[in-house]
Amino acid sequence: MKAPIRVAITGAAGQLAYSLIFRVASGEVFGPDQPLYLHLLEITPAMKALGGVAMELDDCAYPLLKGIQTTDQADEAFAGIHWALLVGAKPRSKGMERKDLLLDNGKIFVEQGKALQKADASVRILVVGNPANTNCLIALTHAQSVPPERFAAMTRLDHNRARAQLAARAKVDLSQVTNVTIWGNHSATQYPDFQNAKIGGKAATQAIPDQTWLEGEFISSVQKRGAAIIEARGVSSAASAANAAIDHVKALLTPTAAGDWFSAAVLSDGSYGIPKGIVCGYPLRTDGKRWEIVQGLPVSDFARQKIDASVKELQEEKAVIQGLL
Secondary structure (H helix, E strand, O other): OOOEEEEEOOOOOOHHHHHHHHHHHHOOOOOOOOOOOEEOOHHHHHHHHHHHHHHHHHHHOOOOOOEEEOOHHHHHOOOOOOOOEEEOOOOOOOOOOOHHHHHHHHHHHHHHHHHHHHHHOOOOOEOOOHHHHHHHHHHHOOOOOOOOEEEEOOOHHHHHHHHHHHHHHHHOOOEEEEEEEEEEEEOOEEEEEOOOOOEEEHHHHHHHOOOHHHHHHHHHHHHHHHHHHHHHHHHOOHHHHHHHHHHHHHHHOOOOOOOEEEEEEEEEHHHHOOOOOOEEEEEEEOOOEEEEEEEOOOOOOOHHHHHHHHHHHHHHHHHHHHHOO
């Protein structure tokens, strides 16, 4: 047996976390031979509900789960952890301005960023709670002892949505769709890149020779999928978002297949002309230990316009929370 790892999950009594926690505890995420401790963080009013989640974890009798810590204190939750899955964030309520949401959540991620300095030196952090890119920027700014490359914001749900849409349109198995990228923000301005995507090893534009659909309905359906689910279910994506968080972790821990890449939002280093100092969606690959941005992909005028629009939104968000940085 390997030495146990410690995994923190925030917003741990929420519906997204409820779809995530049990899969983590089962060994699906970190491996069938990897014991772990769960550090579950919630706000004080939700601690009773979190106690119920802990009871259910006990009742599952997972062999790999060696202990559960529940707390409403970020310093306690993040002490000694190897992974942080930052799921919890204040949702946007009716009549709430995006600026107010950014500032309210920003204060949460200032505190959590500082607390992440108590984590193990090897810690990796995934920000899921929205607005994820800017929350990630705030957290990494305040986690001054944690290298920025340990942080990422989740675009994997959008990546998965794009793959599913392309597979359905091309009438192929999902496994045939590779090289998908989500550029920019995890928002309605994101750009799901069909021009560099492949279907069956060939350009997606060959498998789907319908430029009108690709430039229109495909992009908008990925951008607005979250809103469509809220309209249909009355609540936001939970199971699919939890699944995407798991896919993100696995993608980082597993060497990327030759010639392929995956999507995540990381601190820009200036690649593709995207300004430094924002957390932006990029194509990445990894050797299982360190990731890198895939370089040299062609960016058409159409793609540049879409990427620039999303980057502009990220810069606007950064301006709103500048006082928290």
